[in-house]
Amino acid sequence: MAAGFQAPKGTRDFLPEDLVQRQWIEDRWRKVSINHGFEEVDGPTFEHLSLYTTKSGDGIVSELFSFRRAGGDDDYALRPELTPTVARLAASAVRQRPLPMRWFGIGPFFRGERPQRGRLREFQQWNADVIGDPSMNAELDLLSLLAGTLERFGLRPGEVTIRLSHRDAVAEVLRSLGVPDAQLHEAFTLLDRKEKMTPEAFAEKAAPLGLQADEIAKLDAVLLSAGTTDALCQTMGNLGLDTNGLEPLLHLAQPLRDAGLEDWVTFDPGIVRGLAYYTGTVFEVHECQGAERAIAGGGRYDELIGLLGGPKTPACGFAMGDVVLGLVLENLGRRPQSEAILPRPDCFVIDAGGRSDAVRQLLRALRGAGLHARTSVKTTRNVGKLLAEASKNRARFAAILSDEGLDGSIELKDLESGEQRPVASGELAALLATKGHADNSGHSDS
Amino acid sequence: MAAGFQAPKGTRDFLPEDLVQRQWIEDRWRKVSINHGFEEVDGPTFEHLSLYTTKSGDGIVSELFSFRRAGGDDDYALRPELTPTVARLAASAVRQRPLPMRWFGIGPFFRGERPQRGRLREFQQWNADVIGDPSMNAELDLLSLLAGTLERFGLRPGEVTIRLSHRDAVAEVLRSLGVPDAQLHEAFTLLDRKEKMTPEAFAEKAAPLGLQADEIAKLDAVLLSAGTTDALCQTMGNLGLDTNGLEPLLHLAQPLRDAGLEDWVTFDPGIVRGLAYYTGTVFEVHECQGAERAIAGGGRYDELIGLLGGPKTPACGFAMGDVVLGLVLENLGRRPQSEAILPRPDCFVIDAGGRSDAVRQLLRALRGAGLHARTSVKTTRNVGKLLAEASKNRARFAAILSDEGLDGSIELKDLESGEQRPVASGELAALLATKGHADNSGHSDS
Numbered sequence: 001m002a003a004g005f006q007a008p009k010g011t012r013d014f015l016p017e018d019l020v021q022r023q024w025i026e027d028r029w030r031k032v033s034i035n036h037g038f039e040e041v042d043g044p045t046f047e048h049l050s051l052y053t054t055k056s057g058d059g060i061v062s063e064l065f066s067f068r069r070a071g072g073d074d075d076y077a078l079r080p081e082l083t084p085t086v087a088r089l090a091a092s093a094v095r096q097r098p099l100p101m102r103w104f105g106i107g108p109f110f111r112g113e114r115p116q117r118g119r120l121r122e123f124q125q126w127n128a129d130v131i132g133d134p135s136m137n138a139e140l141d142l143l144s145l146l147a148g149t150l151e152r153f154g155l156r157p158g159e160v161t162i163r164l165s166h167r168d169a170v171a172e173v174l175r176s177l178g179v180p181d182a183q184l185h186e187a188f189t190l191l192d193r194k195e196k197m198t199p200e201a202f203a204e205k206a207a208p209l210g211l212q213a214d215e216i217a218k219l220d221a222v223l224l225s226a227g228t229t230d231a232l233c234q235t236m237g238n239l240g241l242d243t244n245g246l247e248p249l250l251h252l253a254q255p256l257r258d259a260g261l262e263d264w265v266t267f268d269p270g271i272v273r274g275l276a277y278y279t280g281t282v283f284e285v286h287e288c289q290g291a292e293r294a295i296a297g298g299g300r301y302d303e304l305i306g307l308l309g310g311p312k313t314p315a316c317g318f319a320m321g322d323v324v325l326g327l328v329l330e331n332l333g334r335r336p337q338s339e340a341i342l343p344r345p346d347c348f349v350i351d352a353g354g355r356s357d358a359v360r361q362l363l364r365a366l367r368g369a370g371l372h373a374r375t376s377v378k379t380t381r382n383v384g385k386l387l388a389e390a391s392k393n394r395a396r397f398a399a400i401l402s403d404e405g406l407d408g409s410i411e412l413k414d415l416e417s418g419e420q421r422p423v424a425s426g427e428l429a430a431l432l433a434t435k436g437h438a439d440n441s442g443h444s445d446s
Numbered sequence: 447m448a449a450g451f452q453a454p455k456g457t458r459d460f461l462p463e464d465l466v467q468r469q470w471i472e473d474r475w476r477k478v479s480i481n482h483g484f485e486e487v488d489g490p491t492f493e494h495l496s497l498y499t500t501k502s503g504d505g506i507v508s509e510l511f512s513f514r515r516a517g518g519d520d521d522y523a524l525r526p527e528l529t530p531t532v533a534r535l536a537a538s539a540v541r542q543r544p545l546p547m548r549w550f551g552i553g554p555f556f557r558g559e560r561p562q563r564g565r566l567r568e569f570q571q572w573n574a575d576v577i578g579d580p581s582m583n584a585e586l587d588l589l590s591l592l593a594g595t596l597e598r599f600g601l602r603p604g605e606v607t608i609r610l611s612h613r614d615a616v617a618e619v620l621r622s623l624g625v626p627d628a629q630l631h632e633a634f635t636l637l638d639r640k641e642k643m644t645p646e647a648f649a650e651k652a653a654p655l656g657l658q659a660d661e662i663a664k665l666d667a668v669l670l671s672a673g674t675t676d677a678l679c680q681t682m683g684n685l686g687l688d689t690n691g692l693e694p695l696l697h698l699a700q701p702l703r704d705a706g707l708e709d710w711v712t713f714d715p716g717i718v719r720g721l722a723y724y725t726g727t728v729f730e731v732h733e734c735q736g737a738e739r740a741i742a743g744g745g746r747y748d749e750l751i752g753l754l755g756g757p758k759t760p761a762c763g764f765a766m767g768d769v770v771l772g773l774v775l776e777n778l779g780r781r782p783q784s785e786a787i788l789p790r791p792d793c794f795v796i797d798a799g800g801r802s803d804a805v806r807q808l809l810r811a812l813r814g815a816g817l818h819a820r821t822s823v824k825t826t827r828n829v830g831k832l833l834a835e836a837s838k839n840r841a842r843f844a845a846i847l848s849d850e851g852l853d854g855s856i857e858l859k860d861l862e863s864g865e866q867r868p869v870a871s872g873e874l875a876a877l878l879a880t881k882g883h884a885d886n887s888g889h890s891d892s
Contacts, residue, residue, distance in 0.1 A: 005497055005534055005754050008522065011490035013535055016549070019488050034789045035813045037820040040465050044457035044568055045491060045554050046524070051451055067513035067522075069558065075516075076454065078492070088451055089459055100823060103462070108491050108554070112515065122490055137823065140806070148813055258803035260810055308451050343480045357704035360586070364706055367481045367594055374483040377546060377583065 010114075010121030017338035022124055024341050025322050026106050028152050029126040033104040036145045038128055041103045043085035049075040051084045054307070065112035065121065078110035081319060082127035083277070083301065084308065090131045091310025099132030099313075102141065109321070118293040118324045128298075129317030131305070138316040139281050139300070140255055146285065146296065146318065147264040153325070154334045157263035160295060163226065164283045165249060165271035167299075172245020173236075173269050177219055178210040187211075188272045194223075195270075195290075226268035229253045248280065277301045281316065292327050296320035339394070346397065346432050348390035348415075349375040352383050353403035362401065362410075362425065369429035391415055396435070399428060456560075456567030463784035468570055470787050471768050472552050474598050475572040479550040482591045484574055487549045489531035495521040497530045500753070511558035511567065524556035527765060528573035529723070529747065530754065536577045537756025545578030545759075548587065555767070564739045564770045574744075575763030577751070584762040585727050585746070586701055592731065592742065592764065593710040599771070600780045603709035606741060609672070610729045611695060611717035613745075618691020619668060619682075619715050623661040633657075634718045640669075641716075641736075672714035675699045694726065723747045727762065738773050742766035785840070792843065792878050794836035794861075795821040798829050799849035808847065808856075808871065815875035837861055842881070845874060 007013050014022060030040070049066050066077040079085065082105045093101065109125040128145055130138035143162060150160055170191070171184055179187045187209045194202055206216055218239050225235035229250050233243045249267060256262050273282040282299035298318025306312035329335045347366055351359045359375055366373035376389050383400060390398040400411040409422040412431070423431060453459050460468060476486070495512050512523040525531065528551045539547065555571040574591055576584035589608060596606055616637070617630055625633045633655045640648055652662055664685050671681035675696050679689045695713060702708050719728040728745035744764020752758035775781045793812055797805045805821055812819035822835050829846060836844040846857040855868040858877070869877055 005494075005537075007490050007534070008492060008494060008520070011492070013490070013531070014488040015535060015539060016485035016487055019486050022488075023486070031816070032813070035816065035818045037791065037818070039462035039788070040469075041462055042460040042465050042468075044453050044459070045556075046454060046457070046568075048451075048454060064516075066516045068516065070510075070512045070514065070521075071558075074454070076513075085459070088453070089461060091451075093461060110491075112517075122492075133823070144806070144810065148810070151814065259806040342485070345483065360590070360705040364590065364594070367478070368597065370477070370481065372481045372483070377579070 008121065012120065012122065016342065020338050020342050021326070021335065022322055024336060025153075025325060026124060026126070029104075029106055029149065029320070032149045032152050033126075033128060033145065036102070036141070036148060038102040038104040038145065041086065041089055041105050042107060043082070043089065043105075044079070045108060046076045046078050047085065049077045051088070051308075052077055052080065063111045063113050065110040078122075080109060080111055082107075082109070082125070083129070083275075083304070083317060083319070086127065086129050086131070086317065087301075087304045087308045087310070087315070090129075090305050090313060090315065091308050094132055094305070094311060094313050100138065101131045102129070103131065104128040118327055120323055124322040125319050126321075127317065127319045129315060131315045132313050133316075134302070134314040136252055136255060136281075138314070139252060140259055140261075142298065142316055142318055143256065143261055143265065143283070144259060146320075147261050149320075150264070150285070153329060155328075155332070159288055159332060160285055160328065161266045161288050162264050162283055162285050163266045163268040163271045164252065164281070165267075165269055166252075166281050167272065167278060168280065169246045169249040170269050170272050173219075173222060173241070176241045176245065177215040180210060183209045189274070191270065192272045192274050223268070223270040226266050226270060229267050232267050232269070252281070273297055273299055275299075275301075277304045277307075279303055283318070285320070287328050287331075291331060293324050295324050295328055342394075343372060345374045345390075345393055345395040346371040346435075347373045347428075348386075348393055348395035348398045349373060350383060350386040350390065350398055350400045351375065352381050352386075352400050354381060355401060355403065358401055362399065362428070366429050366432065369433055371429060371432055387413070387415075397432060399423075454567065458566065458568065462788065466784050466788050467772070467781065468768055470782060471599075471771060472570060472572070475550075475552055475595065475766070478595045478598050479572075479574060479591065482548070482587070482594060484548040484550040484591065487532065487535055487551050488553060489528070489535065489551075490525070491554060492522045492524050493531065495523045497534070497754075498523055498526065509557045509559050511556040524568075526555060526557055528553075528555070528571070529575070529721075529750070529763060529765070532573065532575050532577070532763065533747075533750045533754045533756070533761070536575075536751050536759060536761065537754050540578055540751070540757055540759050546584065547577045548575070549577065550574040564773055566769055570768040571765050572767075573763065573765045575761055577761045578759050579762075580748070580760040582698055582701060582727075584760070585698060586705055586707075588744065588762055588764055589702065589707055589711065589729070590705060592766075593707050595766075596710070596731070599775060601774075601778070605734055605778060606731055606774065607712045607734050608710050608729055608731050609712045609714040609717045610698065610727070611713075611715055612698075612727050613718060613724060614726065615692045615695040616715050616718050619665075619687070622687045622691065623665060624656040626656060629655045635720070637716065638718045638720050669714070669716040672712050672716060675713050678713050678715070698727070719743060719745055721745075721747075723750045723753075725749055729764070731766070733774050733777075737777060739770050741770050741774055788840075789818060791820045791836075791839055791841040792817040792881070793819045793874075794832075794839055794841035794844045795819060796829060796832040796836065796844055796846045797821065798827050798832075798846050800827060801847060801849065804847055808845065808874070812875050812878065815879055817875060817878055833859070833861075843878060845869075 053061055064077045064080055068075050105127045108122055110122050115121055130141050174187050190205050221235055225231045236243045256265055271282055271284050278299040279302045280300035284294040285296040286294055296318050300316040302314040305315055349359055349362055363373050374393055376386055387398055395415055398413045398415055410425050410428055411420055412423045413420040499507055510523045510526055514521050551573045554568055556568050561567055576587050620633050636651050667681055671677045682689045702711055717728055717730050724745040725748045726746035730740040731742040732740055742764055746762040748760040795805055795808055809819050820839055822832050833844055841861055844859045844861055856871050856874055857866055858869045859866040
């Protein structure tokens with residue numbers, strides 16, 4: 001096929017067995033979000049470039065898929081994340097609605113970078129935010145949603161973990177190691193990239209920020225002790241570092257225990273997040289062995305809604321993409337077979353009498369009753385062959401029409417039990433509807 | 447709010463009560479498609495510009511939202527329709543899969559034109575195709591899906607109609623009126639725009655194509671007789687025009703009657719469709735009084751898959767957007783209230799004893815069991831006020847926790863019947879799960 005006719009680099013074509021995998025993920029994101037009391041919102045797929053350049057910081061701007069429309073003079077970007085859009089929605093909504101607002105969104109997002117494993121140019125992303133709650137209940141709501149979602153995918157603590165941090169605590173750790181206030185921002189950016197750098201490259205960049213070999217060794221010891229708050233405090237004490245600065249992070253420990261979430265969380269001052277708008281708590285979800293990129297990331301952004309023209313409103317949120325999650329589930333053997341989650345026909349109609357008009361009318365009646373009904377395109381009237389096709393379609397029942405067609409009765413065969421019995425044609429739809437086809441929405445919830 | 451922070455012109459922000467309306471439409475498209483045996487596919491949100499410029503013709507190219515990425519040298523377009531993407535997917539799939547393939551897709555699509563009523567820059571669109579069936583069964587499958595969908599939205603024949611045509615039949619009508627073969631393509635384009643032009647403007651453009659006042663009067667008479675095949679043939683006979691050319695259109699009449707679809711269809715040679723790739727049958731869905739733009743449109747495109755590098759494969763399909771459909775439903779008073787279709791909580795947990803840890807644990811248990819559970823953020827322990835909030839949230843049940851919290855029993859109140867009784871906390875989730883919350887997928891199917 002000519003190059004121009006292929007999908008753009010870093011994007012995906014989805015045949016039915018591929019799309020059902022993506023939807024299996026999206027359906028779980030949506031159900032767990034709704035069950036946690038979050039309401040779904042959405043915005044445009046592309047936005048004015050300025051929505052991102054003004055407030056997100058270098059972390060995202062360098063990765064934007066931005067463009068100027070042919071024949072136009074406005075600069076746009078394919079949305080790289082939902083948070084600025086959510087902040088805009090919130091800016092006009094906060095005055096009219098009870099707070100906090102718990103919102104989520106699911107849709108396509110984009111990055112302009114060179115595609116890599118786990119990082120495509122177009123991907124599906126789930127976004128969840130709590131808007132208007134200054135208390136740590138916002139964090140608890142989000143971490144609870146996150147843990148509930150990981151559980152829903154069959155993931156367990158010890159396989160994946162929520163690495164929890166707080167920018168003020170990280171700043172205190174860096175200050176206690178000698179980083180001057182003026183260079184904290186630069187040190188944050190460096191720390192955010194530390195796990196992707198060699199120790200030598202890190203040391204070279206860290207030196208001008210006041211971190212020499214000794215301080216880096218201490219920093220490494222602190223990062224290595226990430227886990228419980230006790231482990232973290234003990235290590236810092238042993239190194240002669242003041243643990244008071246950790247307070248903003250530590251005060252989440254007891255509520256997390258009370259909510260039964262402690263197994264899911266690793267207290268980790270190595271997490272800072274790249275985006276400029278975060279103002280407090282930050283967190284990322286990682287596979288525990290360090291396989292793949294971060295599965296999710298987020299944090300508190302108390303200034304963004306005000307910066308986008310709304311009333312100053314505290315907010316906290318996270319995002320999770322389908323690509324890394326899919327890889328982690330794949331690695332752990334937790335993805336279902338596509339065949340097991342593709343929609344199953346309730347009834348496969350078999351034309352044993354050459355009455356194609358009767359078949360069409362029966363199909364119409366079944367579908368009108370909300371049932372998933374198919375038939376064969378083959379001209380054979382060999383019932384055995386057609387039953388085999390019905391089974392291959394994973395149909396629950398086969399309805400066999402003889403010459404009498406709609407006037408006579410229909411043989412209904414249960415393709416699981418093998419039972420067969422005559423049913424009046426006018427009663428077939430009602431009968432099948434009561435047989436409780438597992439999932440009328442299409443995608444199985446198993 | 448600063449202009450840069452507003453949604454781009456012709457795009458939409460979706461607050462929860464807006465998005466649920468869009469999803470109400472999408473859910474119906476998806477369910478009816480699946481029930482008709484169609485499988486869902488998808489592709490990238492943007493494509494190489496050449497995918498559209500090569501084959502779609504002027505009709506779509508002038509409306510494209512095309513762009514060159516900042517810092518790049520590839521030309522892209524935000525997808526204006528799914529058909530070229532489907533043709534690419536089919537080009538590689540037809541050799542490996544049983545034919546015909548019945549595919550559908552739902553997602554965001556884009557146009558670069560100035561936004562107008564019913565025509566936005568970004569909209570949701572549903573696309574359905576039958577690939578690999580040269581017979582008119584493809585048309586019947588699609589028209590059956592289309593009628594089933596209109597029915598599912600509560601629309602009836604007489605309110606909306608499928609205007610059915612065939613390019614060969616239209617060509618014969620135009621030829622019989624004196625349009626030379628070399629100008630047929632131009633005449634098609636003009637006919638496609640006829641309903642949006644004044645009679646004077648049409649006459650001026652038609653004259654150079656061989657259509658003078660007499661021929662235009664005849665054409666108008668033919669178009670006015672659109673309806674049954676009998677009416678069409680009688681009018682053409684009365685005008686002394688040869689009806690043999692209508693044959694490709696007429697031979698769909700009996701199968702449509704057999705399938706019980708005749709009430710839904712208007713045989714109308716005034717429909718030609720703008721896209722260059724259509725090769726035979728074409729159709730549009732319109733509100734019968736001519737209100738709003740076309741609700742849907744499609745046709746047969748037997749050459750496109752071959753042109754995109756695949757084996758020559760017959761195909762037929764249509765698309766329906768959410769904007770015009772939404773307007774037509776709105777005009778007819780057929781849209782549900784958002785409140786009636788927003789997800790309903792199964793349980794609203796009321797903290798009557800100040801045990802916020804117990805509340806969090808109960809919420810976690812309920813949500814882990816797949817239930818939609820909420821609580822109040824208010825600090826009040828006034829059960830009456832909290833019950834009012836539960837009702838305002840449209841919860842089915844309220845679970846009232848007293849001081850004993852999780853250790854004691856919970857008062858479960860049915861908010862519809864008003865019944866109240868104690869339930870052991872460990873049994874609450876299982877009990878509520880059997881109460882058959884109407885729709886675990888979030889969106890009500892009512």
